[in-house]
Amino acid sequence: MTGWHASDALVTRYANGSLPDPDAWSLEKHLESCGRCAARVSRAVRETPAGVVLAEVRETVLRTSEREAAEGALTARGTRAAPAVRTAGDARASGAHASTSGSASTSAASASASTSTPDHTTAAAPSRPYRRARLRGPRSLTTAPIGSRTARVLWAAGPAVRGAWSAAVLGVALAAVLLARFADFAGARPLLLAVAPAVPVAGVALSYGAHSDPLHEIAAATPSAGLRLVLTRTAAVLAVSLPLLTLAGALLPSSGAPAAATWLLPGLTLTLVSLALAGYVGFRAATAVTGGGWLCAVLGPVLTADGRLTARLAEQVSAYLDGAPAQGGWAAAAVLCAALLAARRPAYDRLDRR
């Protein structure tokens, strides 16, 4: 800390706004660390016309916000008691200004500096409340709960979970249960287990990328873009499909197929495989290859072989899903893909080069 302190002339010129900008900035820098000069400057500022106005504004805002708080306790929010009370949002904003301008002496000085030095950067700020008052419609007083947790979870879910995919998953689960219960369709569980691992992959296909997300171009320029948004939406897809299809499977007769929960790990792995593949070829191709590949691997041998369809299907599904070696293989593949995802994280940022 140097022994330099602001001269009285400097303080006066700062307070009345006649000090050139560079000098004002260096004084402000000094005020950040010198309480004595800050106190002198804020005293000088309070005596200027701007300081008087500021004090009045502060007084009014504090009084109205107190009154609003008192009234808010009695009546519902949104009573327009005084013209100064605009909306909850406005009152909060101006309340924050009042507290910063009035509390500490240094901030009083800086606040009044911006009111007393009319330059182009501060000129924009005062027009804002004006514009708002002019443009604000009567309906804006009703605040929808956009900050609520439910809304945020729904946002995170992405296009697939909000759109037709969710309905399709519910449809598949219901159809399987109804077929087995009322039409005595014995092959319901093997068929469900054969189709289920491809369902979250389809959800991923509908969740991200220029082809399926109408907001993609906007989202791609935000910090959420890339693997982070991909994983958030994939998690939502899994949160819907895993419990629903497993529950449906558990309600079906076994018909020689493995337990309903055996598809969980393969479903997760195929999802991760498609994500890992997407880093190279994009989401549309990756999900088509993964989902289509799985369906071919399960249904292909069934359709070409002889014998009863249900038994063949159950046998094929068991071969892929049942037993420790099969599940171990799926687990290993899942870990591998997860590692690949983590390593290739930057690749997801700008997937679709035009």
Added chain:
Amino acid sequence: MPTIRVTDLHVRHRKTVALDSLDVDFGPGVHGLLGPNGAGKTSLIRVLATVAEPNSGRVEILGEDTGEHRRRSAVRRRLGYLPQEFGYYPGFTVREFVAYVAWLKDMPAAETPAAVERAVARVGLGDRIDAKVRTLSGGMVRRVGIAQAIVNDPRVLLLDEPTAGLDPEQRVEFRELLRELGASATVIVSTHLVEDVAAACTEVTLIDAGRVAYRGTPESLAALGETAAGVVGDNPIERGYTAALRAHRGPESAAPTAHPLEGAAR
């Protein structure tokens, strides 16, 4: 001190060259980006928005190299981007749409509702904030797009054809908003409408065939139109636009081109 610095930028789309060794920088203020169709305006804006990846070159925004994955999020938090075309989720209201983008931009939950109302009011849609986006006219959807771009009070604002679909009165209001935003932020506006440039921009950058053809102020571009001989155009800026393009293309291409004003007038 420029907030955006572009060095030796190359962008190719398959075999066509969109940007060819482009060097340009932008500081705070409103910059008009002019040029014929296919000159590379949208390519440049998409690269600056960190949406498209350049084939080579360096882009520095707010002191951060956007080529580095780790630094990109910091830039994106202070970025606003209105694409030339964008979609929306059919069920969303204006408020939900803008709030969703605020969420994508990592804005604190406590500040979001007030920021959303402010952004929507600034584009003049305060009375339609709870209307479904799909019930709005094309011009209104465009304004919703502008609202989502400015919801985080961006330091760098990139607007690709923001005035397309706005009626004359809305354009006048929008230019006022542009001047207001340009007081503190770096605003880059790609446009076909020279009136927008004349009225709202502090600087003009003319791009042709992936290179900078002209840089200056709207006044200097208009002055160029006054002095150049034999150029067509209905007003000084249009004439300046034609003259600058002709000067850039050089004597061999100075022969009358098919559509010299293709980008200047609709």
